Amino acid sequence: MFGLGFVEILIIFLVAIIFINPKDLPKLFRRLGRLVQQLRDIRDSSVRYMRRIEREIEEEDRNDGTPAEEAEHEAEAKEP
Numbered sequence: 001m002f003g004l005g006f007v008e009i010l011i012i013f014l015v016a017i018i019f020i021n022p023k024d025l026p027k028l029f030r031r032l033g034r035l036v037q038q039l040r041d042i043r044d045s046s047v048r049y050m051r052r053i054e055r056e057i058e059e060e061d062r063n064d065g066t067p068a069e070e071a072e073h074e075a076e077a078k079e080p
Contacts (some may be wrong), residue, residue: 016028
């Protein structure tokens with residue numbers, strides 16, 4: 001996740017234990033978990049949006065083809 005390896009996560013955890021009250025760690029990790037989930041939701045939403053736009057563009061390209069292009073596509077489709 002985020003290109004962090006085990007060692008980096010361990011160092012972050014140790015620094016958090018030193019500088020943050022241990023009683024506050026569960027709250028901090030819950031907040032971080034929510035943040036990561038929100039970032040994933042934003043990423044997934046963006047990917048879905050981009051795929052929808054790509055499909056719409058492809059559909060427009062197919063529907064806006066000139067007769068010569070349509071004949072060419074039909075000929076290609078008929079070939080075995």
